[in-house]
Amino acid sequence: MQKVIIIGAGPAGLTAACELLKYPQQFSVTLLEESEEFGGISRTARWQGQRMDIGGHRFFTKEPRVAQWWLDRMPLQGAPAMDDALLGREKPLSEGGPDPEGEDAVMLARDRVSRIYYNRKFFDYPISMKPETIRNMGLWQTFIAGCSYLRACVIKKPETSLENFYINRFGRKLYSMFFEAYTEKLWGRHPRDISADWGAQRVKGLSIRALLANMFSKTFGKKQNETETSLIEQFWYPKFGPGQLWELAADEVRQKGGEILAGCRVERIRCQGGAVQAVVCRCGQEERVIEGDVFFSTMPIRDLVSGMEGDPVPAAVREVAQGLPYRDFVTVGLLVDRLKLQNHTPWKTLGDIVPDCWIYVQEPDVKMGRIQIFNNWSPYLVEKPADTVWMGLEYFCTKGDAFWNMSEEECVALAIDELVKMGIIERQWVQGSHRIQVKKAYPAYFDSYERFDEVVDYLKEISNLYPLGRNGQHRYNNMDHSMMTALRAVDALRAGGTGRKEVWDVNTEQEYHEEAHEAQKEGT
Numbered sequence: 001m002q003k004v005i006i007i008g009a010g011p012a013g014l015t016a017a018c019e020l021l022k023y024p025q026q027f028s029v030t031l032l033e034e035s036e037e038f039g040g041i042s043r044t045a046r047w048q049g050q051r052m053d054i055g056g057h058r059f060f061t062k063e064p065r066v067a068q069w070w071l072d073r074m075p076l077q078g079a080p081a082m083d084d085a086l087l088g089r090e091k092p093l094s095e096g097g098p099d100p101e102g103e104d105a106v107m108l109a110r111d112r113v114s115r116i117y118y119n120r121k122f123f124d125y126p127i128s129m130k131p132e133t134i135r136n137m138g139l140w141q142t143f144i145a146g147c148s149y150l151r152a153c154v155i156k157k158p159e160t161s162l163e164n165f166y167i168n169r170f171g172r173k174l175y176s177m178f179f180e181a182y183t184e185k186l187w188g189r190h191p192r193d194i195s196a197d198w199g200a201q202r203v204k205g206l207s208i209r210a211l212l213a214n215m216f217s218k219t220f221g222k223k224q225n226e227t228e229t230s231l232i233e234q235f236w237y238p239k240f241g242p243g244q245l246w247e248l249a250a251d252e253v254r255q256k257g258g259e260i261l262a263g264c265r266v267e268r269i270r271c272q273g274g275a276v277q278a279v280v281c282r283c284g285q286e287e288r289v290i291e292g293d294v295f296f297s298t299m300p301i302r303d304l305v306s307g308m309e310g311d312p313v314p315a316a317v318r319e320v321a322q323g324l325p326y327r328d329f330v331t332v333g334l335l336v337d338r339l340k341l342q343n344h345t346p347w348k349t350l351g352d353i354v355p356d357c358w359i360y361v362q363e364p365d366v367k368m369g370r371i372q373i374f375n376n377w378s379p380y381l382v383e384k385p386a387d388t389v390w391m392g393l394e395y396f397c398t399k400g401d402a403f404w405n406m407s408e409e410e411c412v413a414l415a416i417d418e419l420v421k422m423g424i425i426e427r428q429w430v431q432g433s434h435r436i437q438v439k440k441a442y443p444a445y446f447d448s449y450e451r452f453d454e455v456v457d458y459l460k461e462i463s464n465l466y467p468l469g470r471n472g473q474h475r476y477n478n479m480d481h482s483m484m485t486a487l488r489a490v491d492a493l494r495a496g497g498t499g500r501k502e503v504w505d506v507n508t509e510q511e512y513h514e515e516a517h518e519a520q521k522e523g524t
Contacts, residue, residue, distance in 0.1 A: 002027050004493075005279060005290060007266050008298030009033035010040025011479050012469030014249040015069065016296050016486035021256040023494070029258040030290065032281060034265040037243070038250040040298075041441055041470075042479055044243025045333075047434040049383035050390050051241050052333050054438060056358055056372050058112065059236035061480035065487055073248050074107040074238055081108050081239075083379040086386075087348040100239050100380070105248065107236045108378055113347060113355045116178060117371075118362035120423060125360055127170075127178050141173075148173035162445075163191035165199035181364045186396045187327055187444055195445040198476060239380045242479070264288070266299060271311040275464045294464045296489060298472040298482075300326065300440050301455060316451075317458045323448030324455075324474055328404060329441035331372075332393040332415040337429040339389055350375060350386045366418040367403070370394040388431065393419070399439055408435045443474040456504065466492070466503060473504065481507040 004020055004027050006013045013031060020027040037043045045052040061067050078097025083089070085101075091109040098106040116123040121136045134142045148171035157164040162183065166175045183191045238244040253260060261283060268280040270289075278291040297304055305313060305321035339353055347355035359371040372392035379385040393415045397403040406414070412433040419425045452474060459467055466489040467473050469482040477485070484506045492499035 001025065002293040002493075003291070004029050004294045004296065005292035006031045006296040006298075007279065008040065008469070008472070009038045009246070009250060009260065009262070010298055010469060010482070011042050011246065012472060012482040012486045013040075013296065013298045014038065014246055014253065015483045016468065016490055017253045017258050018249055018256075019487060019490040020493075021253060021258050024257060026494070029253065030292070031253060031258060031260045032264045032266055032279070032290070033260065033262045036262050039243040039246030041329075041438055042242040042246060044241035044381075045434075045436055047333055048432065050333065050335060050434075051243075051374070051381040052331065052392055052434070052436065053241045053243075053372065053374065053377060053381070054331060054392075054436060055329065055394070055441065056370075056377070056392075057237075057242040057479055058357075059107065059238070059242075059479075063480060063484055066480045066483050069483065069487075070107065070236065070245065073252070074105050074245055076107045076236065077109065081379060083350050083375075083385065086350065089348060104239055104244075106239050108239060110235055110237045110357075110377065111347065111355070112233050112235050112357060113345070113376065114358040114360065115356055116360045116362050117422070118178065120363075122354075123178070125358075127174060141177075145171060145173040145177075147171075159196040161192045162194040162196055162199050165196040166191065178362060182360060182362050182369065185367070185369045186442070187446070188396070188398060189444075189446055193446055195449060197449075198445040237378055239378060241378065241381055266307070268307045268309055269295075269304065271308055271462065274311065274462060276462060277310070294466070294493060296466045296468055296486070298467075298469040300324075300443070300471040301459075301467065301474045302326075304467070304472075305455065314458065317455055320448045320451045320455050324452070325444040325447045325449070326440040326471075327442040327444050328397050328399045329438040330395040330397060330404065330411065331436050331438075332395070332412055333434040333436070334391045334393055334412075334415065334419075335431040335433070336389050336391065336425050337387075337431065339425060340423055350379065351389070353389055361422070363422060366422060367395060368393055368415065368418050369396050371424075396442075404437065411435050440471055443471055443476060445476075449474075460500065460504070463497065466500065468503070475507060477507050 006017055006029060009031055017029045017031050020029050041055050042057050043054060045054060059070055075097050076094040077100050078094050079099035080091060081100045084091050100106045100108060114125045116125045123133055123136060124130065127133065152167055152171040156168055159165050159168065166179045180191060187194055250260060264281045264283040266279045266281050269276055270278045270280065276295045278289050281288045281290060302321050302324045305318060338351065341354045343349060343352045343354050345355055349355045353375060355376055356373055357376050361368045361370060374381040374390040374392060375385050382388065382390045395403060412435060416427060416430060420427055459465060468485040468489055470477045473485065485503050488503045488506065492503060
């Protein structure tokens with residue numbers, strides 16, 4: 001029997017643990033988690049009867065294995081959710097599926113509505129060429145944007161930066177309106193200083209041409225599974241948020257005989273003879289040495305490499321790993337009586353609030369990056385979804401900067417000031433708030449990243465080490481991508497260590513893994 005040590009109880013780590021424990025005669029599993037919570041950035045936080053999805057997580061994938069993995073633990077709803085029933089909204093139901101009003105382990109079908117808030121007006125996300133868009137932009141700005149796009153179709157820039165990546169697909173005018181400032185908010189760097197790899201990871205295939213094709217396809221009945229990821233209009237969602245799934249997965253690990261050590265931070269990785277021998281952990285006040293035969297790591301690569309001891313790590317590899325950048329994240333949960341924003345869309349909502357899951361804040365005069373409206377993700381995230389609005393106000397920052405170091409009171413006050421400034425709420429409508437800080441939420445694509453292949457090549461030579469997930473591979477993966485790295489790692493381990501290259505290949509193929517798949521649409 002092989003003893004497998006898994007570092008990190010996020011989507012990749014928990015997926016790997018559940019899969020390995022299908023083979024109890026072959027593997028034992030010990031899972032080490034620094035925090036006391038499960039799901040990583042995909043966890044669900046709780047505050048006074050409300051639940052917060054940290055960052056927002058749509059359950060949508062091209063991969064049948066991932067879709068089935070979800071459904072095996074949380075079947076698709078067989079009866080309407082509370083808000084759908086009250087509003088008469090129709091959703092696909094699974095015959096014999098659970099009723100979310102009476103059962104908790106249930107996946108809901110939700111509408112994807114996300115828009116851009118720019119110049120105090122709403123625009124489709126991704127940007128569309130509908131009459132409303134032209135009216136909000138004005139004829140002259142629309143004309144300039146059209147000419148700019150046509151120029152970009154003829155004169156292509158070398159894709160040496162994220163800026164050129166966007167300009168090639170949208171033209172300079174739309175790029176400057178809807179991408180430039182927001183990207184700089186997100187990363188703290190101008191898009192000209194960021195690798196085009198980020199665009200290839202996150203918006204692969206998306207362009208004005210794709211947007212226009214999607215508009216025409218709706219007219220002629222194109223199926224959703226043929227649509228680009230960012231254009232998908234429906235997704236699945238756990239009744240109580242993504243963390244509900246990962247808490248169920250952690251329970252499954254324990255029930256199947258796996259060991260989970262929460263509050264256990266890996267500080268050093270002992271290597272000898274081209275393999276990992278053990279990890280040294282800080283579990284409360286105790287230092288523990290945990291040996292194993294195989295190691296799955298989802299910890300940030302910068303920390304993984306800096307913690308290696310025993311076999312000498314090449315100086316160049318340490319240098320690149322130490323220079324890998326991350327972007328940290330703060331979300332402010334705000335409970336309010338109502339919103340000033342009017343719902344002028346065809347979507348019905350409780351309290352007639354705007355129907356958006358996310359609102360991308362493109363306003364350059366505020367620091368806020370996105371707004372989540374949790375009522376629209378799932379009514380079960382909110383204690384009184386018909387009477388209050390529960391929002392997540394998202395900020396991107398760097399640990400140790402002025403924003404990160406604000407007290408919770410200062411941070412909440414700034415968030416409220418910005419919402420009032422944008423005309424979204426009145427100050428007296430605020431009922432309560434809660435702040436959450438997340439370290440290393442986004443692996444970034446600048447600084448030493450251009451030499452990242454040197455680190456990857458070194459890690460591939462460590463015979464029993466499998467880096468997984470977003471931070472484990474320093475790749476801006478979505479949740480399903482992270483899960484696929486785990487599934488492929490288990491496949492490779494069961495095949496005797498062959499197929500390790502496929503673990504690193506997730507989300508590098510030409511097709512984007514989060515495109516729709518017909519099997520997921522059917523859900524049974």
